[in-house]
Amino acid sequence: MLIIVHSQTNQRNIAQNLGRSEYSYYFVLKEYRPVLERLGRVMEVSDPQTEVDALYQDCLSRGEDCVFLSFSPPHHTPVHFSCPTLPVFAWEFSTIPNEPFAGEPRNDWRTVLRASGAAITHSSYTVNAVREAMGADYPIVAVPAPVWDRFAARGAQLQRQPLANQVKLKIKGVLADSRQLDLQAFGPAHLRTEGGIDFEAPPSEHELVLDGVIYTSVFNPSDGRKNWEDMLSAFCVTFRDVEDATLVFKLTHHDAEEALTDILHHLYKNQSYRCRIVLIYGYLADADYERLVQATRYVVNTAYGEGQCLPLMEFMSCGKPAVAPRTTAMIDYLDDDNAFIIDTTDELTAWPHDPRKAFRTLRYxxxxxxLCAAYRSSYEVAKDDPQRYAQMSAHAVASLERFCSQATTEQRLKVFFAQLFETSVEPALESPQV
Incomplete structure (x- = not known):
């Protein structure tokens, strides 16, 4: 079987697309690829419009099965190819778009999903949302990005003590440390002092030393779903008098000033606190990223919803328990034995690509x-209960193995593709029950 793959973001344009809409599809494709290569020949195309159907016709002439996996949301998935086309997408809202808007019929995802006849997503939550719109027998499978193998191997080499001790890492870019900044430089304009960050300066190298109980979150600060404001304010209040608690934000974005400015202002607003806040914008070599993971005691997420959350999955695969809500995709891999669960409340919201901002769905x-209580409880475990921390760490690794190992991914995709190609290629996408 030939498996054609494509993502709008690729190795050539990832640097300028970091933090832009749907950039993470590139990373999902990268994680999928080794598993897809066990199931068939894989070919990545840069121009689906000219390449996909030509490859499909070539396969037809040889009697070879062929499928095009478009790593994109349905409204960006082509529906006019002769080649069977499946969207591979993430989604974190209670309903899928079920009406056209902005003059684009594909904004009604049902149109695309009917045309494709099947789809791949990353969580049981999304499978349920799709089947609510498409019918209980719609062929869709939940296959998260298989990050476990790579990160569990890293985690096996890391120390798993609850406290970090003089862990050093090098950062090329911008490093903002609440203990070294004059936060008045990021206050209101009429109160602002000199001494902020020169975003025009070329990237420089910094050494960061981490000690104590380290909480880490990796996210795009321009992504409105991430709700970093609550994460930061609750940390500053909970640990206002705690010197050995540190919150690290590893920021993924294409523009340093845009990524940091609002967060720096919030550092100013949440004063005063004895805990430490560290913002990292820039490149971390693999060894330094591993040291950040090593230093981390807990990975933190306070998002309104997640399609799967690669950073959370990666850190937990390394044996780092979470502080996070058990909603959306996180239902599949978080529990009380590997995380300090944050309570949530449903709230009406709009689909993110709907310019009307019409309330049609829920977020959490x-x-x-x-959140404050979860911070307090997690800190107490790190400081006073190393046995429970070790148990939570081991359970995180085991839970994520079941959720997102390459073996799990291979088995799910193998069964799914087998059902898709049970009969002749083109009608097969109408019939399987997955």
């Missing part, structure tokens, strides 16, 4: 008091 708002 963090309970701020519950």
């Amino acid at each position: 708002v963090t309970n701020w008091t519950s």
Whole structure:
């Protein structure tokens, strides 16, 4: 079987696309590829419009099965190819778009999903949302990006003590440390002092030393779903008098000033606190990223919803328990044995690509008091209960193996593709029950 793959973001344009809409599809494709290569020949195309059907016709002439996996949301998935085309997409809202808007019929995802006849997503939550719109027998499978093998191997080499001790890493880019900044430089304009960050300066190398109980979150600050404001304010309040608690934000974005400015202002607003806040914008070599993971005691997420959340999956695969809500995709791999669960409340919201901003779906708002309690409880375990920390760490690794190992991914895709190609290629996409 030939498996054709494509993502709008690729190795050539990832640097300028970091933090832009749907950039993470590139990373999902990268994680899928080794598994896809066990199932068939894989060919990545840069121009689907000219390449996909030509490859499909070539396969037909040889009697070879062929499928095009478009790593994109349905409204960006082509529906006019002769080649069987499946969207591979993430989604974190209670309903899928089920009406056209902005003059684009594909904005009604049902149109695309009917045309494709099947789809791949990353969580049981999304499978349920799709089947609510498409019918209980719609052929869709939940296959998260298989990150476990790579990160569990890293985690096996890391120390798993609850406290970090003088862990050093080098950063090329911008490093903002609440203990070294004059936060008045990021206050309101009429109160602002000199001494902020020169974003025009060329990237420089910094050494960061981490000690104590380290909480880490990796996210795009321009992604409105991430709700980093609650994560930061609750941390500053909970650990206002705690010197050995540190929150690290590893920021993924294409523009340093855009990524940091609002967060720096929030550092100013949440004063005063004795805990430490560290913002990392820039490149971390693999060895330094591993040291960040090593230093981390807990990975933190306070998002309104997640399609799968690669950073959370990666850190947990390394044996780092979470502080996070158990909603959307996170239902599949978080529990009380590997995470300190944050309570949430449903809230009406709009689909993110709907310019009308019409309330058509739900997101999940963090309970701020519950977040503070999760911070306190996790800190107490790190400081006073190393046995429980070790148990949570081991359970995180085991849970993520079941959720996102290459073996799990291979088995799910093998069964799914077998059902898709049970009969002749083109009608096969109408019939399987997955």
